[in-house]
Amino acid sequence: MTRNVALFVTCLVDIMRPRIGFAAIRALEAAGCEVVVPQGQTCCGQPALNSGDRDHAVALAKQTIAALEPYEAIVVPSGSCAGTIRCHYPELFEQDATWLPRAQAVAAKTFEVMAYLDEVCGWKPDGVRLPATATYHDSCSGLRELGIKAQPRRLLNAIDGLSMSPLSGAETCCGFGGTFCVKYPAISNAIVGEKAAAIDATGANLLLAGDLGCLMNMAGKLHRDGSKVRAFHAIELIAGMGDGPAIGEEA
Incomplete structure (x- = not known):
């Protein structure tokens, strides 16, 4: 059965990676999906929402809902952006009788990409090989808002030659926190310093996660x-693109 999905690209992915x-x-096409990238998408409104700018968050949420509601499913390569749409959009419109049902409908069909591939499609990468040792960081929003933990690991375990080294404190924040790293740079740097030491201690040569902000x-x-x-x-690894430039290595 072909699944028709909309890819919500996210701002960071569009601009940075x-x-x-x-x-x-x-990966979605390999899993039998027909993928559309809606042209009307912009920011989901997460930075405004996290900063307390409710008016701009609502405006961006309305624009996003209108762009995404025609599609069967919305798939997002970011736990934080998927969490914003799935968990926080209905909260934004809980007093708005017109927009609440629209927000709830879009929220109900929004998925983080690896959760969608694993849980909905029941798919695993076939013929993907990468001899390497990796460790995995669980991003806060994906883990705590969407329950993303086992799904990426199941997909990664299907990659031939890839071994996974456990990360101490894998569920501990990396210090990014969206605008947190800008507002509190010293605290953010201290947190990510502890995370970097734990990553090095795994002996892995690859660091993996599901949110580009955390990875950057x-x-x-x-x-x-x-x-x-x-x-x-x-x-990237799951789709067989792990042999390209790493984050921060792009020309």
């Missing part, structure tokens, strides 16, 4: 500390 979007499309924060700290660990969004 488009290959994550292409990897998501490749951790990859930046690892690079500043002289670490050789390379960072990728997990969907």
